[in-house]
Amino acid sequence: MAAADRPHVALFVTCLVDAMRPPIGFAAIALLEAAGCTVSVPAAQTCCGQPARNSGDRAGAADLAAHTIALLEPFDAVVVPSGSCAATIIQYPELFDAGSAWHARATALAGRTHELLSYLADHRKFIPAGIALQATATYHDSCSGLRELGVAAQPRALLGAVAGLALLPLDGAETCCGFGGTFCVKYPAISNAIVDEKARAIEATGAGLLLGGDLGCLMNMAGKLHRRGSPVRAYPAAEILAGMAGPAIGEPA
């Protein structure tokens, strides 16, 4: 057990970040280290099991949950750069029978699991220092983080410390973008109608950048903005906060 002021944190990077946006993972490591954490990335991590859980496959979700619990429980805290994946881990106890050993282990892990930006702001009292970006941006609140974990003020507070970055309000910032995990491919026409409305609201802000805390939602909105020919560029908030704003989502490296 590490000292209380230097927790040993496991980064659960999420399957989507692993496959689609590695810079988020490196930004998360940099931010956590800057916030005084020792960071490990357990090598056997894959997916939190959310696609199975949201499809009703509880057994499949519990199977992956057990794998993930065993992997992550040795650490002081688990940090996830995604509100919806963090919420899935926090809700692991629902997958097991109350009173079972796995339920107890899931509950213990849930209590130590956090979404990245809220962990930095609330638990590490972290404020980015020396980060500057001359840009206008608007922020979309991803629903799982917002409603299941109460992530709303923290990303704005952190982004407020970035010199030169002006945050413009997004009409309907708390309205779902239509991603919904498997929803967007199971009901593509409905998802498209929702994200089209979201893209129009983003364009109407006049901001140059779209920021967010969940890669799935950002890919959905960025992909729609690009299809619409919009010049708005989408970034994961963690990359901006870590001063690692390289190519935006979809821009060639």
Added chain:
Amino acid sequence: MSADFTARAGAALADPTLKIAIDRTTITARTKRASAIAAWPEFPLARALGRDIKDHVIAHLDHYLLEFEANAIASGARVHWAETAQQACDITVALCRAADARSVTRSKSMLGEEIGLPHALAQAGIERVETDLAEHIIQLAGERPSHIIWPALHKTREQVGELFAREHHGALPLDTAEQMMASARRELREKFLAADVGISGANFLIADTGAVCTVTNEGNAELTTTPPRLHIVTAGIEKLVPSTAHAMSLLRLLVRSATGAELTQYTSFHRGPRRPGDTDGPTEFHIILVDNGRTRMRAEGLAEMLRCLRCGACLNHCVVFRQIGGHAYGGTYPGPMGAVITPILDGLAASHDLPNACTLNGQCQEVCPVAIPLPTLLRGWRDRSWREGLEPASLRGSLALWRFVARRPALYRAATALALPMMRLFARRGWISAMPLAGGWTRHRDLPAPPARGFMAQYAARQKAARR
């Protein structure tokens, strides 16, 4: 992803007028609710109280039904019980026939829609006059309600004007909503007073007095239930409350959540038939207590859904409802609350799309005035649909394969290492606009090209380099 739901949703998405109509009402509704809640900082406490009142009643429903029945009978009402929609309709039609009724007026009731009462009355050859403005619109158009508070939400004012110009007998101007209402007022005036039977629903059944509470803004409920010889109430058994005072707490929540007003224009408590000295009021007062799946909901893990006050806030805030409207859901109740209730009423096999066609964003629960955990209940249906094998084989197969791989980290890394470069073959200037197996995504939006190597591989390589 049954063809029915997808086809209905597709048709709705292809109708630009429908979207205009949905937006006009739901945007107004969300704005007005938000200001009503903002002006009521006590809302969180009131919401917790409302939830607890309903939970208390649902836990002791048999007790309250019996108390209500005894008090209603003491007030001179006749109380009937119906297990099914069919029984409820049969009782209603039998009462109408016994009264030799030719004309029936009806004040909007979602329970009436749920049990198919309009159809049953038509089958029995009884003329039905809908008195709520929206229900009147729907009746003239030969349609079904698309929202539980605004049944004609799918119609623009222009469409209502055209409909009234065709169907109404007066020659009043029909350019504004005020004029359309005035035309309907004139059209329906005499029918109110000529009806033999008035049928209403109930917002609350008051156990300790035996009274039935209904709320309306138009005043049509009293005009429906006072002049006729018979007043028939059809009410779901979950509408019980212990006392009038408990109903008041729920009214504060219901009205603000529905229309953003603090109270409906007319909040009425009916208790039995006309009394000696009364100069108006029905001579017979019948109450039909309807189960139609409610005891099943209570027994099968959906007791929290029986809190529902039918305010419609979850519909107005649902991103899916706001794109496809109410008819696409295919049942009596649309939106999040409908997606929970419809599988009970119509069977999960016919409706398993509804709990799945949801992003689980949680806004419905957030605005629910009695804190129904709608996403959790929808998950419950998803679990059951999966267990019962109702989800498509393609989905089951791909999830099983994914799980097999995700459970084996080495295999997972190898699969990622193979898949990412293959995906990159479809990319042009950073984006993939079409790719096999990704049509659900790329039909409507572009997919950012993945990196050549995933994070885990890149991280492992960095760690290895650092150790050297």
Added chain:
Amino acid sequence: MTDARAAILARLAGHRTDQATIAAQAAALLDRVGPTRPDRVRGAPDAVFLQRLASPAIGATGERIATLAELPEAVSRYLAAHALPPLVAVQPHPELAGLAWAGIATHADITPDEAVAVGLAHGGIAETASLVFHSGAHSPTLFAFLPMHHIVALHAHSVRPWLEDHIAADPPRNVNLVTGPSGTTDIEGTLVRGAHGPGHLHVVMIGSNNDADPVAATRPA
């Protein structure tokens, strides 16, 4: 039908809680009502009532007179202001029948297209500016629903702060809370005044109630 009753009750029967426990739970819920009431409702109930009545959300009008004897004059003024003929239906209430209706033709029956009806409310609720009507020989239900203009006299001393304050122990056949003129939001969600019920509601407050506890004082500390 008895079968349905038995079947429903059988499905609901579980572990039986005794009646006293259920009653205690129900009463405990009502103990929580006070802090849920909208705190911004403050002041003497009759003053709060008139103020809220005129808010755009309610859309009614109101005035105050000293005594009920002045009601016919107030009605005459209203008729003149709205260019209405001096012909009104008067609710068959003894307090109204005894008034001097000079210059106004009154009748006690109400017709389907009555232009103006004058009534006397059983009471008022300050929180929502609601009029309370109790049906009975002196108060036919339809008086509040058929006229286009409904003028209602309301004794200031009968206005109470909250929705819970006018609950009768043994209510009559029909209790109506009337909050503003009728309206509908059925076309595009926008409120339109004047639906099937009255298009205009005018409240004439009788006297004042300065001695009453201010509304806010009724809230628990």
